[in-house]
Amino acid sequence: MASRRGLVAANLVLLATLGVLSWAPWAGAQNAAAPAQGPAVSRARGDYTMIAGHAVSGGSSVVYILDSNNQELIALKWDQTSASMQGVGYRDLNTDATTKPGR
Numbered sequence: 001m002a003s004r005r006g007l008v009a010a011n012l013v014l015l016a017t018l019g020v021l022s023w024a025p026w027a028g029a030q031n032a033a034a035p036a037q038g039p040a041v042s043r044a045r046g047d048y049t050m051i052a053g054h055a056v057s058g059g060s061s062v063v064y065i066l067d068s069n070n071q072e073l074i075a076l077k078w079d080q081t082s083a084s085m086q087g088v089g090y091r092d093l094n095t096d097a098t099t100k101p102g103r
Contacts, residue, residue, distance in 0.1 A: 005037065046067040047068045048065055048066065050063055050064070051063070051066070052064075055075070071097075
């Protein structure tokens with residue numbers, strides 16, 4: 001019974017800590033530690049969708065990650081030799097949508 005009370009108390013402390021950290025004024029500053037390179041750019045919190053697919057070249061499997069809030073798409077593939085994800089491509093969908101196609 002005492003161990004159950006201890007677990008409940010620990011969970012309440014963790015929940016309170018999470019609440020304080022998520023509502024802190026600096027909680028949304030994702031790029032606060034990045035060096036300043038021109039005017040400050042406010043970046044919205046992402047809303048991500050991940051889609052599995054195949055690359056056009058090479059036939060390897062690729063994971064496409066779409067950030068619908070920031071209108072960005074990245075493609076990643078698994079590199080077996082380094083045991084990590086490697087970037088394959090990046091598209092700024094907002095720029096693509098506003099660019100007029102040429103001949």
